Amino acid sequence: MIPDTVLAELRAALGDRLSTTDAERAVHGRNEAYHPEARPDAVAWPETTGEVSRILRACHGAGVPVTAYGAASSLEGQHLAVRGGLCLDMSRMGRLLSVRAEDLCCTVQPGLTRKRLNEELRATGLFFPVDPGADASLGGMAATRASGTTAVRYGTIRDNVLALEVVLADGTVIRTGSAARKSSTGYDLTHLMIGSEGTLGIITELTLRLHGVPEAVTAATCRFPDVASAVDCVILTIQSGLPVARIELLDQNMVRGFNLHSDAGLPELPHLFLEFHGTAAGVAEQADGFAAIAKEFGAEGMAFATRTEDRSALWAMRHDAHYASLALGGNRRIWATDVCVPISRLAEAVVWAQDEAARLGLTSTIVGHVGDGNFHCGVSLSPEDRDEVARVHDFTHRLAEQALALGGTISGEHGIGLGKRDMMAAEHGTALGAMRAIKAALDPKGILNPGKLLPEEA
Template sequence: MPDTLHTNALSRLTALLGDRLVTSDADRRLHGQNETYYPNTPPDAVAYPETTAEVSEIVKICADTGTPVTPYGAASSLEGQHLAVQGGISLDFARMNRLLSVSPEDLLCTAQPGLTRKRLNEDLRDTGLFFSVDPGADASLGGMAATRASGTTAVRYGTIRENILALEAVMADGTIVRTGSEARKSATGYDLTHLLIGSEGTLGIITELTLRLHGLPEATAAATCRFPSIEDAVNCVILTIQSGLPMARIELLDHMMVRGFNRYAQADLPEEPHLFLEFHGSAAGVAEQSAAFREIAADFGASGWKEAVKAEDRNALWAMRHSAHYASAALGEGRHIWPTDTCVPISKLAEAVTWAQTRAVEYGLTATIVGHVGDGNFHVGLSVDPEDAAEMARAHDYTHALGEMALKLRGTVSGEHGIGIGKQDFMVREHGSAVAVMRAIKQALDPAGILNPGKLLPPA
């Protein structure tokens, strides 16, 4: 038995969970997979809790025996946050996947962490409300909170951080705490809700979320257009945001990403930089927004305007956008994708995206660029062969240079993917002495270091 799962822990967890504690090679390997280039990292066992009380008991056993605990949702994280890099228990929330309550009058709901965002919106369909955060993947709500997810609609509705009112969480000693409330604001105590959001499971394990909802818009329209250059497309976005136009989505695709979509989804798009757009509001408001954007875009040489008003056409458009990871892989002929993201002030966006595109060519890397550029966030997908040491070294050097560039522009090394395994080297560079404060918080809340060890904070 591996040192990270002591016999005492195994027997006690088996007594608690029965056949919901799984040690088969197949299940362990499944939970060691990821969407990117990290090697398979299987846990020693997989636990499937059904209640918060069970999560609490699991964590108490792990705390007693020094067993690492790694929360596991939909496994869609891109920096390996769900990987049990130090062994121990993978805590799979697949059975904690219910919508617990909806309060239409208060525009909120409460859900368990294993519920995915698509399933939540299906469950909300008859209420006239929707949950706005859309990171692309059908991520679990708990994972979205833990990694501070963003997405295509953040430019209008905000990130997951702005759309969580309260949490229930299990701390490192098994204590169950509740943070926040159903009130829209509070002036009491430390803001533990937002401390846990984005902590990547290193401070507490989220077991329940109270979420802000939004009314479904009366009218919705999507559109695409293309530009002569990446600078033209980005400068169009900058002016659109500075003009106060209430865009629901505004996504940038460089010519390489378009090529990937053409290969993966037979999109038949001209291989030039594109913007994918969406407008929400009344019928008249959507028409006004669309016309105002077209006026701005015309000044930057936009062409090929196409609108999608029918729901099936809009859904097809965004399904293609959400397949960017797999389209990048298709462009790289099935190789692994090394994804990375940065976020910069909107005024620096054209400089950052142009730098990223040009430097990838200089490094000899096949790269796609796509991004939620309405809030300064963009993603680069590098095609890599993990067995090719030289190529992996170039990819490492490129992503490091990209992060350094973002920091020089007063941005951040990640606006969405988080730190996980891959970006710990940047933490001191970005946060300086604040990392010592983060370590003190981690030590206070998880002194034995059992909660998702090896993530977010670099070794001291």
């Protein structure tokens, strides 16, 4: 519970932008994935960095847990207040603060979503490329080190954040990085904060790298006789240096889910969805080069789309993969998990995941940003069925172990949150000690997003 003295101080600062109603607490305690509801004791909506600083000073003094909340689109429960305390809803800090077109960068508040940012940038001829599918908040994307469909060409959020403003646990405001493209000064605090999942500080401002809108864009789809052929096609495409902007794998179960959810009418075989960016001549050359490679692996039904509305419909369907997985699983809950492996081991990892899900009698879809070795499994389950839950947990644990055995990582995109804390030691070993030391230095009372990312010490 939050002490009355702290609630009084917060009310004095925020007025009606502090709520303790059951309705608001319930809304902020939900998630898209399989995690149980976790309600905060109160919800606050700050509008300035100064307010965030004042809130954290008050909470730090009383040891009140604080959990940042963006668009609530995370799949590992990063935004859930599992130990109660205060939920810090950043949605009212959603402004585009400045655009420096000549420097290809902009500065935003954390509650701005990626779609809104690109709408506001439309007249500049620039865009922000990181696309995790959901219309996530940019602060949340940075906090969880988001990736997405365009990472194979434009990189992840890590590659597209130049500077941050962050409020530390005690209310201290710091700035990291600058609008310069590189620096050789001091510790890289910007990238320390990226992926820290709100456990080291609250991001209140971001300076982002922008890119020019390409002259021409073409999307493509094709199908393959089996997943291994599709993945081997991806591997050769990447190794050949073909500059694809997007290259997404969908296994046959995922395609079946799209047919159920979106009436897609696709043959229920593994597919690749792709996109090429560049000049008109360059895009045509890329498309021809890919078609030649795909033919070697038995691809059929190659189709291209150049009209904006056709491309938008294709990627909207892809971004609805979570809901398509729900449809395939009879609208039960989805346990979403992801791993990332070296590109040379990708086919082995994907086929292993398919075979293991079948062995355990589970309904699972596979969709992935396979150009960078990352793929996702959406496993259906009934939370009331203890045996099924145990089998899903076994699958996700074994998949993470398999990724590590292949030289990869337990998550390339979803992050750790609640769901993968028990695997952190397996991946990081004694480096966990250094992580705990950083956490203790920046958040000595452990108030920032407790119960996430780092496992409890034995």
